[in-house]
Ligand SMILES: O=C(CO)[C@@H](O)[C@H](O)COP(=O)(O)O
């Protein structure tokens with residue numbers, strides 16, 4: 001069952017509660033929240049204050065993608081604000097196991113993210129401990145970028161390890177997901193598909209979500 005996680009990065013921030021209600025009514029499974037610090041990525045977005053503000057406006061899980069250096073410093077605040085899932089980038093974390101435990105201790109589900117150029121082996125030894133692995137299919141920092149197809153084999157690899165070890169984890173893909181690219185990801189084993197511009201840049205969000213779900217299904 002494919003899950004769709006609209007990224008509010010492409011939403012109208014002046015009417016965030018309406019935007020979130022729109023995608024929830026349109027069939028979204030998670031609300032994806034992109035947190036950027038201007039250091040790890042060349043953009044600055046939002047902090048725990050906004051997570052706290054949107055929490056009462058949806059019953060969907062808030063999937064908080066931390067693109068920040070030193071995430072340990074902020075994980076408790078994001079969990080307290082209502083994050084349901086917190087994902088952290090392997091590239092910035094010296095003691096990944098410790099950070100994953102910190103997320104779990106704070107009450108949220110824990111996920112690890114890797115950039116397109118990071119080898120998939122970098123997360124192999126943490127798979128037992130995480131609830132979700134997020135494969136970036138663009139370089140993080142901005143919405144509206146083009147899908148990098150070289151990442152698809154990493155989705156396949158995680159899926160193969162998941163099956164071989166009977167792991168209970170979700171595989172998420174993020175960046176450049178649209179009607180043309182989603183099927184490669186779901187065929188490779190991705191369960192959760194983040195989409196920003198493919199949903200929020202369309203007037204009819206329900207239709208946009210349904211188009212993605214339809215495109216993700218095998219026609220044969
Ligand atoms: O984490 C990120 C970007 O860094 C993503 O979540 C984007 O916000 C996805 O936007 P689209 O590529 O779907 O427009």
Ligand SMILES: [Fe+2]
Pocket residue numbers: 007032033034065174194
């Ligand atoms: Fe993201």
